[in-house]
Structure formats: structure tokens, C-alpha cells
Amino acid sequence: MFGAIQFLNGLSYGLSLFLVAAGLSIIFGVLRVLNFAxxxxxxxxxxxxxxxxxxxxxxxxxxxxxxxxxGVVLALVAAGIERFMLRQLxxxxxxxxxxxxxxxxxxxxxxxxxxxxxxxxxxxxPPELRGAQNLGFTIYPRYRLFLCVVGVxxxxxxxxxFQRTRWGRIIxxxxxxxxxxxxxxxxxxMVYLAVFAGGGALAGISGALAAPALALRGGMDxxxxxxxxxxxxxGGLGSLWGAFIGALLIGQxxxxxxxxxxxxxxxxxxxxxxxxxxxxxxxxxxxxxxxx
Amino acid sequence: xxANMQIAxxxxxxxxxxxxxxxxxxYLVYLATQILIFILxxxxxxxxxxxGGLISFGHAAFFAIGGYSNAILxxxxxxxxxLALPGAMVVTAILSAIIGFFCVRLTAYYFSMxxxxxxxxxxxxxxxxxxxTGGDDGFLRVAVPEWLATxxxxxxxxxxxxxxxxxxxxxVAHSPLGRTMMAIRENETRAGFLGVNTRLVQLIxxxxxxTFAGLAGGLFSMFNRSLFxxxxxxxxxxxxxxxxxxxxxxxxxxxxxxALALILLNRLTLQLTEYWPALLAIILIVTLFFFPNGIAxxxxxxxxxxxxxxxxxxxxx
Numbered sequence: 217m218f219g220a221i222q223f224l225n226g227l228s229y230g231l232s233l234f235l236v237a238a239g240l241s242i243i244f245g246v247l248r249v250l251n252f253a254x255x256x257x258x259x260x261x262x263x264x265x266x267x268x269x270x271x272x273x274x275x276x277x278x279x280x281x282x283x284x285x286x287g288v289v290l291a292l293v294a295a296g297i298e299r300f301m302l303r304q305l306x307x308x309x310x311x312x313x314x315x316x317x318x319x320x321x322x323x324x325x326x327x328x329x330x331x332x333x334x335x336x337x338x339x340x341x342p343p344e345l346r347g348a349q350n351l352g353f354t355i356y357p358r359y360r361l362f363l364c365v366v367g368v369x370x371x372x373x374x375x376x377x378f379q380r381t382r383w384g385r386i387i388x389x390x391x392x393x394x395x396x397x398x399x400x401x402x403x404x405x406m407v408y409l410a411v412f413a414g415g416g417a418l419a420g421i422s423g424a425l426a427a428p429a430l431a432l433r434g435g436m437d438x439x440x441x442x443x444x445x446x447x448x449x450x451g452g453l454g455s456l457w458g459a460f461i462g463a464l465l466i467g468q469x470x471x472x473x474x475x476x477x478x479x480x481x482x483x484x485x486x487x488x489x490x491x492x493x494x495x496x497x498x499x500x501x502x503x504x505x506x507x508x
Numbered sequence: 509x510x511a512n513m514q515i516a517x518x519x520x521x522x523x524x525x526x527x528x529x530x531x532x533x534x535y536l537v538y539l540a541t542q543i544l545i546f547i548l549x550x551x552x553x554x555x556x557x558x559x560g561g562l563i564s565f566g567h568a569a570f571f572a573i574g575g576y577s578n579a580i581l582x583x584x585x586x587x588x589x590x591l592a593l594p595g596a597m598v599v600t601a602i603l604s605a606i607i608g609f610f611c612v613r614l615t616a617y618y619f620s621m622x623x624x625x626x627x628x629x630x631x632x633x634x635x636x637x638x639x640x641t642g643g644d645d646g647f648l649r650v651a652v653p654e655w656l657a658t659x660x661x662x663x664x665x666x667x668x669x670x671x672x673x674x675x676x677x678x679x680v681a682h683s684p685l686g687r688t689m690m691a692i693r694e695n696e697t698r699a700g701f702l703g704v705n706t707r708l709v710q711l712i713x714x715x716x717x718x719t720f721a722g723l724a725g726g727l728f729s730m731f732n733r734s735l736f737x738x739x740x741x742x743x744x745x746x747x748x749x750x751x752x753x754x755x756x757x758x759x760x761x762x763x764x765x766x767a768l769a770l771i772l773l774n775r776l777t778l779q780l781t782e783y784w785p786a787l788l789a790i791i792l793i794v795t796l797f798f799f800p801n802g803i804a805x806x807x808x809x810x811x812x813x814x815x816x817x818x819x820x821x822x823x824x825x
Contacts, residue, residue: 244617250617250620250621252565301793301797304797305796308800310563310616310617311557311563311753311757312796312800314563314565314617314620315749315750315753315792315796316792316793316796318565318746318749318792319788319789319790319792319793319796320789321789322743322746322785322786322788322789322792323785323786323789323790325785326783326785326786326789327786329783330783438628438741438742441624442624442625442628445621445622445624445625446625448621449614449618449621449622449625453617453618479636480636482629482632483629486625486626486629489625490610493610493613493614493622494610497613497614497618
């Protein structure tokens with residue numbers, strides 16, 4: 217029976233996935249770099265939050281401090297990577313950028329292994345969001361409801377940022393024509409740096425927020441990046457709206473799969489992707505590529 | 509280098525390699541076998557990456573498919589090896605044609621993402637389909653026939669198979685088909701205008717590359733006498749891609765040197781560090797930033813011109 221609980225499970229999962237995939241998609245939209253390390257950023261964010269919680273605890277709102285620290289740390293890591301390394305590869309063939317971000321995945325995976333070993337770790341729910349909420353039609357864990365709210369707030373917030381602010385206009389312009397933007401006096405390298413750091417922060421915060429909902433372990437970087445890839449393949453790279461719909465679809469499919477074909481739910485997700493690829497190879501909301 | 513000069517060198521190299529078992533060192537024979545298998549694996553990927561310009565992050569999937577198919581045919585069904593190995597290639601060819609059908613519909617980044625996603629799917633299937641693959645316990649005790657049971661006999665068998673397979677790949681790379689692949693890599697639209705069915709050529713390239721990775725996987729399953737889902741994990745795909753880049757993308761023999769170098773390095777550092785992925789990452793970063801043309805580039809071999817273009821202009825032009 218697929219009921220309200222399963223639907224909400226799918227929704228909270230999908231909205232959390234959106235948070236990660238959005239960062240990947242925005243970075244691609246502006247920098248034209250497919251960041252394989254995004255899953256690594258997400259994993260590192262989870263571990264940083266774990267470490268902060270282990271040291272200062274999570275009572276009296278300290279969990280939120282951990283989430284913010286994770287976001288800041290990952291923004292700094294991403295900024296450092298962009299400024300000192302990635303920047304030098306922009307004028308090279310895409311294979312060099314792909315392989316560079318892949319090298320980062322390997323490095324981050326081993327950094328996590330060195331500092332936190334390979335055993336699975338868990339973070340408990342923050343005290344203010346423990347227990348379950350009565351929604352009238354069903355009772356549902358508060359923390360997962362909170363994740364839904366965060367996903368929706370992030371989607372609306374990002375939309376407002378891009379459509380209604382000066383910064384958003386500059387970022388959108390950077391996806392269109394960076395030479396023109398540069399001629400208009402905008403510091404384009406700075407925009408790239410900010411976008412890459414912002415994407416890193418989003419991944420770090422997503423990882424920190426996901427930590428109480430799932431166990432931290434090696435290999436979670438691979439799982440999340442594959443799901444993000446599927447989200448943007450379905451939705452279209454660089455499209456925020458596409459990432460949103462793609463993530464929600466995958467969340468629901470996962471919930472359906474777990475209910476009816478447990479263990480093999482991943483196959484359903486691939487089937488959805490294949491259907492999209494056959495009929496709209498450029499994604500539901502992407503632009504048709506030249507030459508395809 | 510002239511083509512027949514290359515062939516002569518390669519033949520001489522094969523003859524030399526056939527003498528390795530005379531050294532009497534089992535370890536050396538064992539190491540040489542492993543290197544041979546990965547030379548085939550890397551060369552098959554180079555057909556896709558170097559000649560086809562298609563950057564696959566899921567090539568290990570086909571290595572694993574070939575490996576499991578060969579192991580299952582040999583062990584579960586008792587098929588003789590001279591049928592099992594070609595059988596494994598057929599299975600891999602069919603699956604790589606199916607997966608390739610979807611992947612070559614996409615260009616550039618999407619292709620890379622999709623190959624990675626399919627690679628992880630193959631890993632997930634190997635991991636969860638316990639009844640057939642043994643799941644994460646691995647497929648153990650692969651039934652290696654008696655005439656291949658000693659390290660030396662298996663080494664000579666691998667040498668023969670790898671030499672033949674690499675020869676076939678060489679012929680493919682230098683055939684009109686290979687030239688067409690390069691034309692598509694340089695400018696897909698122009699190749700299309702010349703009447704080339706670009707997607708079909710890419711699919712054929714993908715299938716050939718996958719099939720030979722499957723053959724390498726089949727050899728590996730017998731070499732290792734067991735196979736684990738990790739052989740399809742993205743780290744394995746990355747490792748072979750790093751072999752190609754380290755050796756030199758687009759140079760036919762570069763990736764072989766890359767395979768040799770990376771395996772020797774792995775052996776040397778095995779006792780020193782358990783952080784092989786980090787070391788791999790550092791090697792990769794140093795290669796990318798300082799030796800973009802790989803080891804082959806150090807010896808004057810230049811990469812294919814398309815690989816030096818300004819980004820974007822190649823795929824969108």
C-alpha cells in the first residue's frame with residue numbers, strides 16, 4: 217500500500233536531493249564545469265557537522281551552528297580549489313576539468329578516511345526536531361518535515377536570488393555571455409569564484425542536514441553524485457527548475473520502489489532516466505544541444 | 509613512427525615478453541600477467557577516449573560484465589575456456605551496445621555522467637544479485653582449466669590473447685572506421701554533413717571498446733580466480749582512465765605505458781600507504797597540470813589536435 221507516509225518519505229528525500237543537485241547545476245550553468253567532487257563536498261559537509269556536534273554538542277540550537285560551520289568550511293574549500301587550481305584549467309579541453317574534479321573526489325574520500333576512519337557514524341536528531349508531528353491525516357517525524365520545508369525554502373530562495381537581485385542577474389548573464397559581461401565591467405573571475413564557493417556551501421549544508429537522517433560512511437559521495445547526475449540528466453543541466461522537478465520525481469520513484477520492489481528501487485530510477493533519454497535526450501527542461 | 513615499424517617493434521616486444529617465465533620468478537610472472545590484462549583494458553578505453561573523444565567514466569562496468577560472464581560460464585555451467593571467453597565477449601558486446609545506445613545519444617558532459625551512472629548500476633546489480641554473482645562476498649573459486657593452472661601457462665595464454673586483441677584494436681584505430689571516429693571527435697557536425705552516421709559510428713566504437721574491456725575482465729577473473737563487485741565501482745573506471753591520461757590520450761601506445769607505470773607504482777607503494785586513491789589523485793593532478801600530454805608527450809608524441817582546442821568550440825561548432 218502506497219500511502220501518505222511513503223509519499224512524504226519520497227517528498228523529503230526528493231527535496232533534500234534537490235538541495236545537492238541545485239549546487240551542481242548552478243556551477244555547471246556558470247562555469248561549464250561538471251563538478252564530480254560535488255558528492256565529495258556533500259560527504260565532507262556531513263562529516264564536518266558530525267565533528268562539530270561531537271565537540272560542542274547539539275543542545276540549545278548548537279546543531280545549527282554545526283550546519284553553518286559545514287557550509288562555511290565547504291565554501292572556503294571550494295573557493296580555494298577554484299582560485300588556485302580549477303581556474304587554470306578553464307581554457308583546456310573538458311577532459312582535464314572532469315579528471316581534475318574526479319581527482320578531488322579521490323582526495324576528499326581519503327581525507328575523510330584519514331580523519332574519521334571508515335566505520336559508519338551517526339548524528340542524532342537535534343532536540344528541537346525530535347519526535348513526530350500529527351498532521352491530521354498521519355503522524356510523521358518532525359525532522360523529515362523540516363527537510364521538506366528547507367527544500368521548498370531553498371527552491372524559492374534560489375529563484376528569488378536569480379530572478380530578483382542584482383547578483384542573480386549577473387550570474388544569469390554569466391551563463392549567457394561571459395565576454396559581454398566582462399566588457400560591461402563585471403569582474404567575471406570573481407563571479408566564478410563566488411558561484412563555485414556558493415555551490416560548495418550548498419553541498420556542505422545539504423550533507424550536514426542529511427547527517428541525522430542517514431548514516432555517514434565512505435561511498436556516500438558516489439551514491440549522491442550518481443543520483444544528482446540522474447536528476448540533472450532528467451531535468452536538464454543548468455536548469456534549476458529541471459533539478460527541482462527531477463529531484464521530486466526521483467524522490468517519489470524511490471519511495472514507490474522501496475514499497476513495492478525493495479532492494480531494487482534503484483532500477484526504477486534508471487528506467488525513468490532511460491525513458492527520458494529516449495524521448496527527450498536533452499532533459500525535460502534542458503535546451504536542445506547543437507548537433508544532437 | 510611508420511606503421512610497419514610500429515608492428516615490427518610490437519612483434520619484437522611480444523617475443524621478448526614470452527621469455528619472462530624463463531626468469532623463474534613467480535612474482536614477476538604474476539605481475540607481468542596483471543600488467544598485460546590492464547594494458548588491454550586501457551587500450552580499449554583509449555579507443556573510446558582518445559580516438560572517439562568520448563570520455564567514459566564507467567568503462568569498468570564492461571570489465572566487470574566480461575569478468576562475471578566468463579566466471580559464470582566457466583564455473584556455474586562448466587563451459588571450456590576457449591568458448592567461455594568468446595562467450596563473455598558476446599555478452600559484453602550485447603550489453604555495451606544496449607548501454608551505448610543510450611550514452612551516444614548524449615554529447616560531452618552528459619555522456620560522461622551517463623556512463624558513470626550506468627557503471628554504478630552494473631556495480632549495484634553485481635552487489636545485489638547474490639544468487640548469480642555472489643554479491644559482496646564475491647564470486648569465488650573461478651574454475652580455471654588445468655592447462656592454465658600454472659602462473660607461466662596462464663601468462664603465456666594472456667600474452668597471446670592480449671597481443672591478438674591489441675592487434676585488432678590497432679587495426680580498428682587505423683582503419684577507415686578509426687579515421688571516421690577521429691573526424692567525429694574533431695567536428696561532429698562537419699562529419700555529419702559528409703554523410704557519416706555519427707551516432708552509429710560512436711555506437712560501434714563504444715561497443716568495440718566495451719567488448720575488449722570485457723575480454724580483459726574475463727582474463728582477470730581467471731587471473732584472480734575470483735571477482736568482486738568493486739571491479740565495476742567508479743574508482744576502477746577512474747583508475748583505467750588515469751592510465752590513459754598518464755600514458756597520453758590519443759597516442760595508441762601511450763596508455764599501455766600508463767597501465768605499466770600505474771600498476772608498478774601501486775605495487776611499490778602497497779607496503780607504504782593504504783591511501784592509494786589519494787596517491788592516485790595526486791599523480792592525476794600533477795599529470796593534468798604539468799604533463800597534459802602524458803608520458804607519450806614527454807617523448808615527442810603529440811596529442812590529437814582536437815584535444816588542444818578552446819573548450820566549447822569543439823563540441824558545439
